[in-house]
Amino acid sequence: DSGVTQTPKHLITATGQRVTLxxxxxxxxxxxxxxxxxxDQGLQFLIQYYNGEERAKGNILERFSAQQFPDxxxxxxxxxxxxxxxxxxxxxxxxxxxxxxxxPGTRLTVL
Amino acid sequence: GxxxxxxxxxxSVQEGDNSIINCAYSxxxxxxxxxxxxxxxxxxxxxxxxxxxxxxxQGQRVTVLLxxxxxxxxxxxxxxxxxxxxVYFCAERxxxxxxxxxxxxxxxxxx
Numbered sequence: 754d755s756g757v758t759q760t761p762k763h764l765i766t767a768t769g770q771r772v773t774l775x776x777x778x779x780x781x782x783x784x785x786x787x788x789x790x791x792x793d794q795g796l797q798f799l800i801q802y803y804n805g806e807e808r809a810k811g812n813i814l815e816r817f818s819a820q821q822f823p824d825x826x827x828x829x830x831x832x833x834x835x836x837x838x839x840x841x842x843x844x845x846x847x848x849x850x851x852x853x854x855x856x857p858g859t860r861l862t863v864l
Numbered sequence: 865g866x867x868x869x870x871x872x873x874x875x876s877v878q879e880g881d882n883s884i885i886n887c888a889y890s891x892x893x894x895x896x897x898x899x900x901x902x903x904x905x906x907x908x909x910x911x912x913x914x915x916x917x918x919x920x921x922q923g924q925r926v927t928v929l930l931x932x933x934x935x936x937x938x939x940x941x942x943x944x945x946x947x948x949x950x951v952y953f954c955a956e957r958x959x960x961x962x963x964x965x966x967x968x969x970x971x972x973x974x975x
Contacts, residue, residue, distance in 0.1 A: 755909070788965075795953070795967040796908070796953065796955075797965075798962050798963060801962070809962050811962055843907050845907070853963065854910070855907030856907050858906075858907050
């Protein structure tokens with residue numbers, strides 16, 4: 754158990770819909786990272802927050818957005834969903850930049 | 865540009881033998897590398913890291929070797945056990961604190 758929690762574990766929705774994925778980092782970790790893992794693309798970095806502020810941006814679509822709240826939990830919002838958005842979405846947290854601890858992931862299926 | 869890749873998508877090893885998983889990178893400015901293990905249904909788990917000023921680093925049953933001349937790193941697992949079955953990712957951390965993952969090698973342990 755990494756100490757990072759993610760909800761929900763599974764999510765099934767339809768194209769065009771909007772969903773919110775939630776992540777609670779390890780106690781004391783200020784940084785939260787979001788990744789997308791699909792079969793053909795491997796793990797793709799989406800975005801990082803540090804203590805409530807956006808720190809780095811990766812391959813995140815404009816339809817996606819994230820935020821980190823004062824209690825340090827983070828949410829990833831995915832809108833206008835497409836079939837290709839079906840993937841595993843991981844959250845990771847860290848104190849040191851070197852070592853990230855990953856949550857169990859949310860499996861999103863868009864039908 | 866930055867890209868981290870693995871040579872083989874799948875590797876099968878006899879239980880008790882040593883496993884060697886390879887990774888090539890293209891950015892000669894990369895200065896920090898990480899190996900992650902991802903078991904089925906779980907998020908990636910940090911195994912070991914290495915900085916570019918080192919050629920070799922050892923952990924418990926694992927060794928990472930870095931050859932900067934040919935931009936290659938490898939993960940060696942000694943006395944492979946059934947619990948080592950997983951997908952192994954090499955990753956590079958860039959100056960922007962982003963982690964760039966390769967596509968992964970699935971390690972199968974043969975009885």
